[in-house]
Amino acid sequence: MREAGRGLAAAAAALLAMVMVAAAGLALLGAGRTGGFGALTAAVVALAAGGTAEVGAAPAGGLPVVVRGDLHLLPLGVSLAGAAVLAGVLLRRRENGLLVRGAAAAAGLAMGLSAFAFAARGKLALPGSVTTAGCVRNGVSPRLPGSGGLDAGFSVAAGPAVAGAVAGTVVVVGTCLLGTRFPVVTSSLRALRWPAAGLAVLCLAAAWIFGGAPAAAVVLLALPQLVCGAVTLGLGVPWTTTGLLSCAPDLSPGGPASWVAAAVLLACGVAARSRRPGDPLRRAVASAVRLGPVVGAVIAVVTLLSRASVDITVSAFGxxxxxxxxxxxxxxxxALVAGVVGGAVAGFAGSLLADGISVSSRAWKR
Structure with a gap:
């Protein structure tokens, strides 16, 4: 019972972290100005677990027209906060019982996310004459009906959120078990946490300086997508947009993304370098072998989770x-193949660079 209680406490801590990140992002976006801040926060938390948002709107004038929309989007910044806190609390106790704690955490998260999905229902104040101008091809610019504004409501399906919570908990517990059985995995992940934290702070600061509060909110809610997108583009993996969108930024490989990918991967290579005594070349090879699969797996998973879709339909008279x-x-x-290759190269180069800096530092001290 004690281990089950610890698992429930881990689930509660993870949910609290998700709520805090979601609320901070929405506050930076100014989402609480029209009310319904709690429901919107619950919606973002449920979306972070894999829920699907549904929006329905009708003209205020009473016309027999209904606008329906489905949004499939994972705010991975919220998801990552919950996963990191969950793993940290589950691993606080090194003794046996991780599976029991993990099972209890899965049950607790499932119940908590179902409650959040149920609470993620509210009204949205949308302006009248909403159009999609500027984001469509071939001059198509549909205008949503309603001269007096739209009465809109939103909700989040509970089933996908609960399933996502259970699946995410299984992944976190599996990673924790892998780390306890293979110390090299734990050391690699621990080595990457400080570069990851530094990158997050740097991105938030840059977004706040150059884009203000809305840009900082986007970084807070979707930092993993942004970093993964830049790294994959820099490694030559294209992102494709389909449908009516044409206002999306250029998502073709190369360009500034190559420099971003090189900087991020090299920093990971330096942080995760092997510290075993011996020949520097052998240490560089060991770092490449260790970092490549980790980077490839992380990039592949984030790429899979970063898929997004929006569907909007107008219904009238059947x-x-x-x-x-x-x-x-x-x-x-x-993305997996490119990540393995890029991570291996970064591990090799980062280890040699770190050794070179260390040798230079000792030379200057003399």
Whole structure:
């Protein structure tokens, strides 16, 4: 019973972390100005577990027209906060019982996320004459009806959120078990935590300085997607947009993304270098072998989870007309291969660079 209680406490801590990140992001976006801040926060938390948001709107004038929309999007910044806290609390006790704690955490998260999905229902104040101008091809610019504004409501399906919570907990517990059985995995993950924290702080600061509060909110809610997108593009993995979107930024490989990918991977290579005594070349090879699979797996998983889609239809008199359809995807298998190669190169180069800096430092001290 004690281990089960610790598992429930880990689930509660993970949910609290997710709520704090989601609320901070929404506050930076100014989402609480029209009310319903609690419901929106619950919606973001449920989306972070894999829930699907559904929006329905009707003209305030009473016309027999209904606008329906589905949003599939994972705010991975919220998801990562919950996963990190969950893993940290589960691993605080090194003795046996991790499976019991993990099972209790899965049950607790499932119940908690179902409650959040149930609470993620509210009203949205949308302006009238909403259009998709500027984001469609071939001059198509559908205008959503309603001269007096739209009365809109939103909800989140509980089933996908609960399933995502259980699946995510299984992944976290499996990673914890892998770390306890193979210390090299634990050392690699621990070595990457400080570069990851530094990168997060740097991105938040840069977003706040150059883009203000809204940009900082986007970074807070979706930092893993942004970093993964930049790294994959720099490694030559394209992201494709389908549907009516044309206002999306350039997502073709190369360009500034190459420099971002090189800087991020090299920093990971320096942080995760092997510290075993011996020949520097052998240490560099060991770092490459250790870092490559880790980077490849992380990039592939984040690429898979970063897929997004939006579907909007207008229904009137028994007829449905799709007015907006967009997809954002990338090939996770290609991302896996590119991540393994890029991570191995970064591990090799980072180890040699760290050894060179160490030798230079000792020379200056003389």
């Amino acid at each position: 007829l449905s007309l799709p007015v907006f359809d967009a997809r954002l995807t990338a090939n996770p298998l290609l």
